[in-house]
Amino acid sequence: MPEFLKRNRNVLSISLLFLLSGAAMSIWFRAWSINVSTETNNQNQNLIDVINQLEAETVSLEADIDALRSRITGQILTSAETDEYIARLRHELEQMQLISGQTPVTGSGLVITISDNTAGAEAAKQLDPANYYPENYIIHDSNLRYLLNDIAYLADAVAINGQRIVDLSDIRCVGTVIIINSTRVAPPYEISLIGSAALLEGALQESSQYIYLHNKNMPIKVSREENLTLPAYTGVVLATHAQIAQ
Amino acid sequence: MPEKSSKTSRLLSFCLALTFLSFAIVCQINFESNSVQSLENQSTDTLVAMVRNLNDYRNRLNNELTQLERTESSRNVTTSLEQQLNSARIFAGTVPVSGPGVSVTITADYDLYSMDVIDIVNELKVSGAEVIAINNQRVTTKTRLTQETDSDEHLFLAMNGERLLTPIVITAIGDPATLEKGLTFTGGIIDNLNTLYGIYPIVRQEQEVIVPAADLNTNPAYMRLPEQTTPAAPDISATD
Numbered sequence: 001m002p003e004f005l006k007r008n009r010n011v012l013s014i015s016l017l018f019l020l021s022g023a024a025m026s027i028w029f030r031a032w033s034i035n036v037s038t039e040t041n042n043q044n045q046n047l048i049d050v051i052n053q054l055e056a057e058t059v060s061l062e063a064d065i066d067a068l069r070s071r072i073t074g075q076i077l078t079s080a081e082t083d084e085y086i087a088r089l090r091h092e093l094e095q096m097q098l099i100s101g102q103t104p105v106t107g108s109g110l111v112i113t114i115s116d117n118t119a120g121a122e123a124a125k126q127l128d129p130a131n132y133y134p135e136n137y138i139i140h141d142s143n144l145r146y147l148l149n150d151i152a153y154l155a156d157a158v159a160i161n162g163q164r165i166v167d168l169s170d171i172r173c174v175g176t177v178i179i180i181n182s183t184r185v186a187p188p189y190e191i192s193l194i195g196s197a198a199l200l201e202g203a204l205q206e207s208s209q210y211i212y213l214h215n216k217n218m219p220i221k222v223s224r225e226e227n228l229t230l231p232a233y234t235g236v237v238l239a240t241h242a243q244i245a246q
Numbered sequence: 247m248p249e250k251s252s253k254t255s256r257l258l259s260f261c262l263a264l265t266f267l268s269f270a271i272v273c274q275i276n277f278e279s280n281s282v283q284s285l286e287n288q289s290t291d292t293l294v295a296m297v298r299n300l301n302d303y304r305n306r307l308n309n310e311l312t313q314l315e316r317t318e319s320s321r322n323v324t325t326s327l328e329q330q331l332n333s334a335r336i337f338a339g340t341v342p343v344s345g346p347g348v349s350v351t352i353t354a355d356y357d358l359y360s361m362d363v364i365d366i367v368n369e370l371k372v373s374g375a376e377v378i379a380i381n382n383q384r385v386t387t388k389t390r391l392t393q394e395t396d397s398d399e400h401l402f403l404a405m406n407g408e409r410l411l412t413p414i415v416i417t418a419i420g421d422p423a424t425l426e427k428g429l430t431f432t433g434g435i436i437d438n439l440n441t442l443y444g445i446y447p448i449v450r451q452e453q454e455v456i457v458p459a460a461d462l463n464t465n466p467a468y469m470r471l472p473e474q475t476t477p478a479a480p481d482i483s484a485t486d
Binding site for chain 2: 011014015018019020021022023025026043044047048050051054055057058061062064065068069071072073075076083085086089090092093096097098099100101102103104105106107108109116134138142145146148149150152153155156157158165166167168169170171172174175176177178179182186187194195196229230235236237238239240241242243244245
């Protein structure tokens with residue numbers, strides 16, 4: 001190969017040129033096709049811009065909150081207080097944060113990856129376009145909810161696509177977009193569970209929702225993992241209506 | 247000479263192949279980002295709803311940030327610790343809690359599926375519920391709802407393996423009006439239960455809902471803190 005290159009010094013630059021021109025052509029083609037279709041979609045584009053802007057803001061707010069929580073915890077942990085009362089509160093706080101999903105955690109467990117049945121959708125569309133219903137081939141928010149109901153009780157910690165599942169986590173959809181903890185997630189949906197892989201897998205096999213999705217030919221991959229790391233929950237924690245009952 | 251021309255044509259076809267390859271790669275990237283779930287493929291209504299949700303979420307985050315800033319500036323370690331701990335206890339469910347909210351009552355007149363209850367609970371969370379209980383048992387990530395049939399072939403619901411007695415009462419703490427509206431709007435979950443299944447839950451605003459502490463396993467056997475968790479640890483952000 002080096003011999004070949006030496007004899008044809010410009011082969012490399014020519015191939016690069018053609019690679020780039022191909023890329024440029026496709027980008028131009030894409031831009032052209034979008035231009036044709038989006039004349040009427042200006043309003044939607046504005047909304048998408050607003051959504052992107054808001055998402056950037058909430059992500060940065062979450063990061064600020066996370067940093068602030070860490071600083072407060074740091075203040076508490078590094079304070080010179082040696083008071084027994086404070087030591088006890090500190091220990092309880094750490095324990096509360098661990099069990100309620102407010103810290104990152106690691107451990108072994110199971111990862112279930114589910115995706116839309118795009119191959120099935122294509123085939124159905126080709127075969128009988130009149131009776132093709134795209135919603136039959138995608139994973140819905142309810143599928144994720146029902147699946148979690150069947151298996152999460154056996155897990156110490158759960159996350160879907162990097163969103164830690166806590167008591168207050170909602171899984172909803174707007175249009176065809178699934179939203180977990182107010183954050184958009186897209187397929188494939190990777191459900192990571194820390195816990196006994198054997199027990200989790202057993203519960204999965206018996207889950208009516210798993211069987212349902214399996215029978216619908218939704219691509220599902222299950223793998224046991226030794227080293228899972230799940231992120232901390234970064235959303236709202238403070239209660240504004242609930243208070244500790246006397 | 248024929249040697250040379252065959253070399254040129256080989257080079258030419260090689261270049262064409264490269265062009266095609268890069269064209270295909272970039273197209274592929276575009277198509278992937280252009281899936282059913284991408285924003286470009288949503289209706290205006292959907293996008294408006296998403297903007298509304300995000301606005302609401304941003305407000306709640308801002309509120310949280312303000313409260314935390316107040317805690318940080320208090321400078322009194324004991325006060326700060328007690329405040330943090332109380333909110334952590336409520337969040338984790340280790341204490342009984344009370345507050346205004348709603349109740350959803352479903353009598354024995356209807357055959358309710360576990361999925362209906364899961365969906366009602368989810369809608370309550372969407373509407374900002376802070377604490378939820380079913381028949382006076384707090385709902386957590388470990389709550390499991392199932393439907394079974396008894397010896398008389400009667401359908402019944404079970405929570406964590408124990409039969410739920412009727413009427414089934416789902417209670418939630420949060421802003422009563424928001425919670426009620428989240429359930430009862432046209433096209434919402436109660437509307438669907440009414441029209442699709444003839445199930446008529448009774449939704450009522452409550453001045454005070456009391457929810458007992460959750461039944462918790464405070465000694466998880468499989469998860470542990472990552473090795474280097476110092477307060478100044480770099481942000482371990484989500485990867486999709």
